[in-house]
Amino acid sequence: MRNGIVPVGKRNNALDVIRCIAIVAVVCEHTSSSVFLSGRMQLIFQVFGTLGVPLFVMLTGYLMLDRRFDREYTERYLQNNLLPLFIAAELWNILWYGLSHVIGDTPIALSTALSVAFFYGPSGNGFWYIPMAIGLYLGLPIISKLVHWIDEEKIGQYGWVLVGCALFFGTVIPTCAQFLSIHFPGYYMESVLNMNIFGADVWGSSVWMVYLLLGYSIRRGLFEKVHTGILCVALCVLLVFLYVFHLDAFKHGIAWDPYYANALLVFSAVMLFVLMMRFVDALHFRDEGLPKRVTCWVSRYSFAVYMIHFWILATCLRFIPIETFSMRLFAFVMIFGITFGGSLFFARMLYFIRPSRKWLLLMK
Template sequence: MGKSRDVSLDIIRVLAICLVVICHVNNNTWPMVTRSFIYSLGWMGVPVFVMLTGFLMVPRRYDGIYLNKFLKRNLFPLFCAFEIWNLLYYMFYTLRNGYIGVNQTLRFVRIAFFVGDTGSAFWFMPMIIGLYLGLPIFASLVQKNDLYTRLILFCITYFSLIVCTLQQVFKSFEVRQDIKSVLEMNIFGASVWGGSIWMVYLFIGYKIHETFLSEIRIPYLLIVFF
């Protein structure tokens, strides 16, 4: 018999879907505070999906037959879906304008070969492909839990979370300091918003699976969440 389905994970998926939808139906007629809260809440949807990926995929061992199965069942379908959506966006643009634009055609080619940003609603596809390409390496790395692993995780967290947070705080208080992540640590992701923060989300999902976070007191978790 196969493993029983964990309904709680399905509930989390539904919640993440609702958050993504909320982010895209934000109404400009609402008060600014309401819009800001709902918009910020909605942006949690995709990170929740990535944490689910970390929960389900990182604990696995990517060797031998399973690695081949992983490539066939995950990476190849993701690549096909990405190219199909790119083609559909190009066709919709062409039909809407009634002609084939040279610039749009070149943009279609750049996206197809991963040398141009999507600039559209399927920005997350290259990010997912990048994450799945790096999953076998990332999984074997964090499962070792040695000094090198901790060093890499510290660098990923520092450059993707701490430095970027300081950057936003400086902007909010109009502090004229040019601060940015020089060492991007974006090895297994894609050039989309957040950069290497996606690695942090993967790791959090993995730690939830390993019940590590259950050992941390709730007030400390709330501080990290904030």
């Protein structure tokens, strides 16, 4: 290891590329919401941004559900995955509370910080992702056992029933509910069957189990027989319809909501994941070289970038007069660059505090 970077030959660079796209998308969404404030340009970046968290969850399913959670591996998993995630959540909660009283316009109340620390109330900010991730990690060993049991006992019918229910109750009903809330606000629809099993009461609810299972299904060969051209066309069509969906909501005066359970977003994320896996292979991106080292480096700091970028962005918005820019797109590019680059810089600084690598940065 040199300068804290794992030798690139030991990593699957296709997954690093996907993780890089995911964190870029997340930062892109948050930056666009602050710079453009409204309009179609903001909507384009926001739609792209909603792909980020689904990609992260599918990566978890791709990497973790195939593991054999025997006694020995489960003990390592608890020590090296679940415990560091929990400790990192508590440490970042403390840091966010302190930073909010120094940076930004809305300090986090002590009562909110306590509710986040003990998981009994919403965070009201980007911290919502953490309890969702902890919930999924709590359930991973059991879900992994389940999928291996289905495979070994050759009872695929039960597996398809579970997947079908997860898709229907996790995406179809929520998508219909979102559509009805736009055009028929007096009509209420909600799934009464929660397929989350393990997770948190956050945006999307049951859909996170869907993303987890889809990530695993991709590893098992889902779409491997589908031509790349068809996948490209499908992705483009899905993204156009997703944009139109959000544009329709915008025109009806509905505030922006990522709608993570939207079926259009779910399948857009799946298509993008599969295509990136193929393109990295086709471009021989796995070979040694600068692109591979950069994606490996950014990928390893992706969690830290997520936790830090909110505060770099808040600092930019405080000291950079956005209203003076005649071209908001230029302001967006500049602030995005500062936010993303600044987050990587501070993540790298934290890296030199050795305990933070495991307990704060969750180095990948």
